[in-house]
Amino acid sequence: MKVLVINAGSSSLKYQLLDTESQAVLAKGLCERIGIDGKFTYKAPGKETIDAKDVAMPTHSEAIQAVLDALVDPANGVVSSMKEIEAVGHRVVHGGETFASSVKIDDKVMAALEECIPLAPLHNPANITGIKACTKVMGPDVPQVAVFDTAFHQTMPPVAYTYALPYEYYEKDKVRRYGFHGTSHKYVTQRAADMLGKPIESLRLISCHLGNGSSIAAVAYGKSVDTSMGFTPLAGLPMGTRAGDLDAGILEFLMNKYGMDIKEMLNVLNKKSGVQGVSGVSSDFRDLGSAAEQGNTRAALALDMFSYGVKKYIGAYAAAMGGVDAIIFTAGVGENDAQQRMNIASGLEFMGVKMDADANNVRGKEAIISAIDSKVKVLLIPTNEELMIALDTAALA
DSSP, X not given: OEEEEEEEOSSOEEEEEEETTTTEEEEEEEEESTTTTOEEEEEOTTSOOEEEESOOOSSHHHHHXXXXXXXXXXXXXXXXXXXXXXXXEEEESOOTTTOSSOEEOOHHHHHHHHHTGGGSXXXXXXXXXXXXXXXXXXXXXXXXXXXXXXXXXXXXXXXXXXXXSOTHHHHHHOOSOOOSOHHHHHHHHHHHHHHHTSOGGGOEEEEEEOSSSOEEEEEETTEEEEESOOSSTTSSSOOSSOOOSOOTHHHHHHHHHHTOOHHHHHHHHHHSOHHHHHHSSOSXXXXXXXXXXXXXXXHHHHHHHHHHHHHHHHHHHHHHXXXXXXXXXEHHHHHHOHHHHHHHHTTOGGGTBOBOHHHHOOOSSOEEOBOTTOSBEEEEOOOOHHHHHHXXXXXXX
């Protein structure tokens, strides 16, 4: 089945057309600056790359139309007509407690997505806009599926997702741990089971999605039982610019001292903190590595804080699951930074982790990077959220 995968932002739209049988990416690209001056990119194997500016895209509907026009273009297209696109899969950030799995979109689902807007006010409205634009351009008969960042974590037990706040905030306002990156964690844990040649129902896995945004997930026997991000993606590890876990009393202290309101404080926590805030150099781990090599102690501290944080979560989740069979590294840092992987794994020998330095010297491709005699296997698995979305869509369409 040919599935169009859409990830709609407020003024952007990422897309991929995938063949779910061969798992090949037929074409991909990005619509940017929608409603402003419009920029459109399109790439397909063996075809001319399109990188056009000042494209008329006043709304997401025109952006979708530009995507479809490129896909069926006689010279550079990859399908002969729109009829070959059998379904559309949408990345949707937040499904709340309503959705524990991907779902075929209908009027009832759309109403539920609207109800989840308060939980993700920056993302869900854009996701909804993308769905409506596809319906407008492609027609109501093309099946559309919503794949949620939060759904995979809906298997967490109350002991993991409940905050120690007055319980009425959960009952009335649904304040709880939701977790994110669920599509990525689902994909890499399934791939880990395949690589190990064991059913996922027999494995305890710790998935480390490490990048500018980072989260760890404890996946016991195929189900997420805990994860580091919380009510929002701000919780957990120190990230590129996000602070991660900290004492909430710090907010009151800083807001009072510097006269900040909550919006200003959240801007500090989300945009000015993390490894960028500590280092004063960059949110890019490559820049931090270069600065640390040149003697920048704050850059080195930021990197050490990150690896230390990941190590603590691995230990905690191994304890929560009563053991661990494999640890997975994925996403930008997890897939490409061999030194960070080694720093994180160093010191975990007590729980059966033994790394192979030569095997770990790899970037961006599936590999077992632990020693042959390591009791706990360590795997590098490039994430593929778009493929996971496409496969879920094909199963439901």
